Amino acid sequence: MMEEHLVDWSRAQFALTAIYHWLFVPLTLGLGFIIAFMETIYVKTGDEFWKKTTKFWMTLFAINFAIGVATGIIMEFEFGTNWANYSWFVGDIFGAPLAVEGILAFFMESTFFAVMFFGWDKVSKGFHLLSTWLVAIGSNLSALWILVANAWMQNPVGMKFNPDTVRNEMDNFWDILFSPVAVSKFLHTITSSYIVASLFVIGVCAWYLLKKREIQFAKKSMVVAATFGFIMSIFVILTGDESAHQIALKQPVKLAAMEGLYEGKTDAALVGVGILNPKKTLQNDEDEFLFQVEAPYALSLLSFHNIHAFVPGLKDLVYGNEEYNIESAQSKMDKGKIAVNALKMYKIAKEENNLINIAKYEKILNDNMKYFGYGHLEKPEDIVPPISITFYTFHLMVALGTWFLVLFGLILFFTMKREILNYRWLLISAVCSIPLGYVASEAGWIVAEVGRQPWAIQDLMPVGLAATDIGTTNVMISFFMFATLFTILLIAEVKIMLKQIKIGPKGGH
Amino acid sequence: MFENLTLLQLQQLWWIIISLLGGLFAFIMFVQGGQTLLGRLSKGDEVYKTMLINSLGRKWELGFTTLVLFGGALFAAFPLFYATSFGGAYWVWMLILFCFTIQAVSYEYRKKPNNFLGQKVYEGFLFVNGSLGVILLGVAIATFFSGSNFLVDDNNFSHWQTPYRGLEALLSIFNLSLGFALFLLSRILGALYFINNIDNDIIRNRAVKSIKIDMLIFLFFFLIFLFMLFTNSGYGYDANQVVHIIEYKYLINFLQMPYVFALFIIGVLMVVIAVFFTIRFERTCCIKTAGVGVVLTVMTLFLNVGLNNTSYYPSTFDLQSSLTIINSSGSHYTLTVMAYVALLVPFVLAYIAYAWYQMDKVKITKEEIEDPTGHKY
Numbered sequence: 001m002m003e004e005h006l007v008d009w010s011r012a013q014f015a016l017t018a019i020y021h022w023l024f025v026p027l028t029l030g031l032g033f034i035i036a037f038m039e040t041i042y043v044k045t046g047d048e049f050w051k052k053t054t055k056f057w058m059t060l061f062a063i064n065f066a067i068g069v070a071t072g073i074i075m076e077f078e079f080g081t082n083w084a085n086y087s088w089f090v091g092d093i094f095g096a097p098l099a100v101e102g103i104l105a106f107f108m109e110s111t112f113f114a115v116m117f118f119g120w121d122k123v124s125k126g127f128h129l130l131s132t133w134l135v136a137i138g139s140n141l142s143a144l145w146i147l148v149a150n151a152w153m154q155n156p157v158g159m160k161f162n163p164d165t166v167r168n169e170m171d172n173f174w175d176i177l178f179s180p181v182a183v184s185k186f187l188h189t190i191t192s193s194y195i196v197a198s199l200f201v202i203g204v205c206a207w208y209l210l211k212k213r214e215i216q217f218a219k220k221s222m223v224v225a226a227t228f229g230f231i232m233s234i235f236v237i238l239t240g241d242e243s244a245h246q247i248a249l250k251q252p253v254k255l256a257a258m259e260g261l262y263e264g265k266t267d268a269a270l271v272g273v274g275i276l277n278p279k280k281t282l283q284n285d286e287d288e289f290l291f292q293v294e295a296p297y298a299l300s301l302l303s304f305h306n307i308h309a310f311v312p313g314l315k316d317l318v319y320g321n322e323e324y325n326i327e328s329a330q331s332k333m334d335k336g337k338i339a340v341n342a343l344k345m346y347k348i349a350k351e352e353n354n355l356i357n358i359a360k361y362e363k364i365l366n367d368n369m370k371y372f373g374y375g376h377l378e379k380p381e382d383i384v385p386p387i388s389i390t391f392y393t394f395h396l397m398v399a400l401g402t403w404f405l406v407l408f409g410l411i412l413f414f415t416m417k418r419e420i421l422n423y424r425w426l427l428i429s430a431v432c433s434i435p436l437g438y439v440a441s442e443a444g445w446i447v448a449e450v451g452r453q454p455w456a457i458q459d460l461m462p463v464g465l466a467a468t469d470i471g472t473t474n475v476m477i478s479f480f481m482f483a484t485l486f487t488i489l490l491i492a493e494v495k496i497m498l499k500q501i502k503i504g505p506k507g508g509h
Numbered sequence: 510m511f512e513n514l515t516l517l518q519l520q521q522l523w524w525i526i527i528s529l530l531g532g533l534f535a536f537i538m539f540v541q542g543g544q545t546l547l548g549r550l551s552k553g554d555e556v557y558k559t560m561l562i563n564s565l566g567r568k569w570e571l572g573f574t575t576l577v578l579f580g581g582a583l584f585a586a587f588p589l590f591y592a593t594s595f596g597g598a599y600w601v602w603m604l605i606l607f608c609f610t611i612q613a614v615s616y617e618y619r620k621k622p623n624n625f626l627g628q629k630v631y632e633g634f635l636f637v638n639g640s641l642g643v644i645l646l647g648v649a650i651a652t653f654f655s656g657s658n659f660l661v662d663d664n665n666f667s668h669w670q671t672p673y674r675g676l677e678a679l680l681s682i683f684n685l686s687l688g689f690a691l692f693l694l695s696r697i698l699g700a701l702y703f704i705n706n707i708d709n710d711i712i713r714n715r716a717v718k719s720i721k722i723d724m725l726i727f728l729f730f731f732l733i734f735l736f737m738l739f740t741n742s743g744y745g746y747d748a749n750q751v752v753h754i755i756e757y758k759y760l761i762n763f764l765q766m767p768y769v770f771a772l773f774i775i776g777v778l779m780v781v782i783a784v785f786f787t788i789r790f791e792r793t794c795c796i797k798t799a800g801v802g803v804v805l806t807v808m809t810l811f812l813n814v815g816l817n818n819t820s821y822y823p824s825t826f827d828l829q830s831s832l833t834i835i836n837s838s839g840s841h842y843t844l845t846v847m848a849y850v851a852l853l854v855p856f857v858l859a860y861i862a863y864a865w866y867q868m869d870k871v872k873i874t875k876e877e878i879e880d881p882t883g884h885k886y
Contacts, residue, residue: 063618065617066616066618067613070611070612071610072577073577073613079584080580080591080602081596081599085592085666087588087591087592087595087596088588088589088591088665091585091839092839092843093843094584095581095586095588098580098584099581099584099847100581101581102574102580102582103851103853104857106574106577106578107857107861109570110573111570111865113570114567118567118868119868122867131864165665169839169840169842170839170843170846469668470599470669471672471674474599474674488626489610492626495625496623498623499622
């Protein structure tokens, strides 16, 4: 039996690591390409201005990269240290993308990182440029594999349960790699990261323009970043639409939480802005919102690409809805308990070498296996994630994403068609948008991860079963140990970054 | 191709790959060893220290990456080990992670203006990573032979049986002897690397001097480790997968796998020869010989503990909970898929070697480090 609060502390520890890690990764993913674009211009034109520009952004990239790598390693090993049961139950599948990430992506990044920074006068221009591109590609490949792994947790496919080993085993690698959830998650996450990086570059440049320094450098960097950011903002809307569609199909409870939707609806409207009613529960008939502005039909369209489609609400998903053939959580829990019990009986039959019972319980297990995780829940309402966190972070992400598209468009227009130095409001907005990029990006992950609670593996393994039976005190101590370390390193990074920005591109490398 | 291998063959193949990665990781730990030599070799001279740090700084990520890959490969190929060891020996692994986290930022932040903690703190981080991190890794690896206190239940979920969560391993002379041996070996490799990579007589002379001392202490700990390894009992299993304690198991393994034993002897001799040639004949290229020697030595030790019907992660609490390559591995399908992915490893090693060659064609000099326009740590 797990200690009380152990799971919460384990969750907190992983959330801490993930949130800190994700403060650094998006910039790395996007800035890598922005640098590669700039160096390509340098190699094409031979213009030393672009070399200096590339080197400046590279310095900021390196400062950020180091701490991203540091926090990343903790995440990989925390699957083992804090989620040991999970590591066995799905390690046969989940471990593979992590190993592939190591072989295909990390080595590419780390090898060519050294060439990128120290090879300016040691290798040819072409090889150096190739190295810069390979660092950018390597970091994005790294994101691909970890996002494939994460997508599999949201939508487990390509495997079968083996009752002899009591774990899920991979039976189709390609199903895992190319699952629609994995594809949309990867595309949505990396494009949103490119936006974070573009906002960072634009914000830094706007600061220079507000200070009336590095003007040429700032304007040219802005054009590169705003073009990249604008294109990616359009793309992020398209990938976001596909993500929402996949969530509607695979994680309907998460979608309902994202929209604060308690009662299922046809012709469902999308909440643009809203304040949830804190008194609302699954059991009462209070209004869902204190205030909301809706876009008619948009939720049905977004979810199922049909303006009249029925979008199930939390009540339908928890208590069932016969009209729309939605099974209740209680029914799934019953089947889950049958699966759990069948596994026990199967093992007994194995020990007794009772072939008839082995076959019998294996069939029962297989018939009910897709509800295995429900067998470990205590009540139907347990399938509902924290609604307010999921709702507000989702809407914050969408609102900020819309603002970024507008901002990139304005920056491009005013940089190319007007004298942007005269538009202080726009420059101030650009500077203020740097942290907003991070807020939106973190909010996206909160939607994805909080929204799928209580599942470690959707429908198969609740987090309570996944945690290492380790003692709450151990996890608390390591939580504060790493919280302190990460915070110190974050302060160091921010201070160094600010100083380097203040020094500017003329400050050398 | 790999589909036609039996599950046991795939398990053996993956243990060989894990062993190779372990060997490569031990070699790459010259970075950690070098970090503990910064004070001794620079003797407070900032330019020398910067030369040393820049020499290591161009390689530190390879060690970090190898550790990540080593972990990822264990996760994919032997997930029950991943769950049991990492979840059980919690504090040993957490401290190792802590030591590696502080390394990652130190190179980049150390000399940057406004770096919040100051240069000395980052240099302290590098020392902690190079000393405590390596010793803990050695101790963790030694438990592959000496065992740990855990129980694996019917569902293959593991339960650690001591409240010290892995720290109890630090009380074993056997474990500590490997930890200290690995630490000293990494210092020797670090010194050999500096001799090869830096064009400076003063640093070279100091590195040779440090190798002499470290080699003597290394041999002391390594021989203790070997003596205990060859005289202690080990954990073997029979055809029914029942684990037994077998006297002289690890010595017997070497004798029953003569090729592995021969490679082990060759590996140890290569390290000794590399050190001898560096000291006696002032050779500068012996990191290569020593590197191959270390890879062979460490790899064969892993092969010893994992092959020949040996439990590579024994349980001292419940013998039958001990992990073997058979009961802890991934499925046939996963091992097959991963084997195809592993075909890319030679390609990866080739581009690492090429990039390394390109970057190290010209050795680091004082002039390069004092050039204000170059990127440096």
